[in-house]
Amino acid sequence: MRKMGIKDIAALSGVSPATVSRTLRNPELVNKDTRKKVMKAVKESGYRPNRFGSSLRTRQSGNIVVVMPDITHQVNAGIIRAIESEAQKHGYSVLLGDTQGLIERERHYADMVNSGQADGILLFTPRLPFDVDPDQPLLKQLPPLVSGNETIPVEGLCRVSVNNTAGARAATEYLLSLGHRRIAAVLGASDAPSNQERLDGYHQAMDEAGLQVDPQWIVAGDYSTDSGMAAMEKLLKLRQRPTAVFCFNDDMAIGALNVLHQYGFAIPQDISVMGFDDIRYAALMRPALTTIHQPLEDIGRAAMQLLLEQLNGRQPKNNYVELPFELIVRQSTGPVPLQGESE
Known part of the structure; x- marks a missing residue:
């Protein structure tokens, strides 16, 4: 017999998979009628949640997931190194998600957090890959999360970047x-x-x-x-x-x-x-x-530190860390050629 999953429970109860996941993790965030529908479907189907699928804040998995468009790009190497170092200091392992810019891959790695395989997520992508209920406050529906480098237009979202x-x-x-x-x-x-x-x-x-x-x-x-x-x-x-x-x-x-x-x-x-x-x-x-x-390493370190605060049940006092940039002058630039510019 095929094992039931969250999508099956969603179909049975007439809600989204995200709502099922939220009901199982944080039932207090779901209205009473929806909660009853989901739990009725769970009971009738005999569904057993993934053993990793308890509350994100219990830190049962000990993993965090880092989602990037291309982990082979040089710009990401220093960021990843710093994240790994900071995570290991605090007992976390890092799961790298290489999306190649594909939305479906972003959602796949986001599901690792929804299913409890990871406790939090660092997004170096331009969008949120989560299903959300438009009638509920957005930030309360998200797991511990930090946006890095790319600005996701969500007020109050923790993020790290240069200007x-x-x-x-x-x-x-x-x-x-x-x-x-x-x-x-x-x-x-x-x-x-x-x-x-x-x-x-x-x-x-x-x-x-x-x-x-x-x-x-x-x-x-x-x-x-x-x-x-x-x-x-x-x-x-x-x-x-x-x-x-x-x-x-x-x-x-x-x-x-x-x-x-x-x-x-x-x-x-x-x-x-x-x-x-x-x-x-x-x-x-x-x-x-x-x-x-x-x-780059400071970006990775700051992002991981913001995530750790959330994993420890604290809301960071400063949810936006803007790091300084610097103009580095080398040999590829010089004065305009005398014959090349006409005012």
Whole structure:
């Protein structure tokens, strides 16, 4: 006989799987009539909850799950290392969830928390992968959770990041200070809030300098090296090429540098390239990459500390930790070419 699961109980009682899970974990959050329907279905079906499925706050699993779009990206390495270190100090193991940006994978890893296989979750993704009841307060329906790097627009949600808008503005202002006026921007993933925040910072700096942004200077990317290469190929075909290119992460900037080398451009004498993140390879490039430094290990450590407070039954006093960024000037940027800029 097939073993009954939460989805079966949901079908029998006419509610969502999230409501069944919430009824079993935190019945006080569910209204009386719904609770009676769910428990009647549980009793009649003989359903036995997963042995990990008791209250999240009992810490029975000893696991936390970290959900990221791509754990192979260099920007995530320092974050993961710090999370692992901080978690182990407090007796927790880390389960890594690599989603490849797919919503169904995000929901799969979220279900690990719902089923009690993990006690809390660190989300480095742009959305909440949980079923929620719109008639109930949102935060009360969520497990211990911290959002990292990407801004999920939920008031009161615990999160950790740098100020992407201010960082991108600082990057653009530095290129402007070198005399550049034709500054291109290579965008990140279209669904990532960090992409829009960095674009806002770029536009703020250009607007304040009184410069009109040519739409051809804004090129789509997706935070991958390949997209940085494709973007630079497009920019080099423009009749009036930009004299500087601001890539919204280092991976794309490294791709851009590679294309410039292939076509024999001198960097930064012919064109300057700026990144964002300061991954390990940024300093090893030739020329070394000018970029905005994110304190990646501090991000991981702060996110885990916020989660630990929740796991210990405390609501953090400060639910938003904004960490400082730093402009790191290296050899990939220089003054505008004398023949390259007409005022």
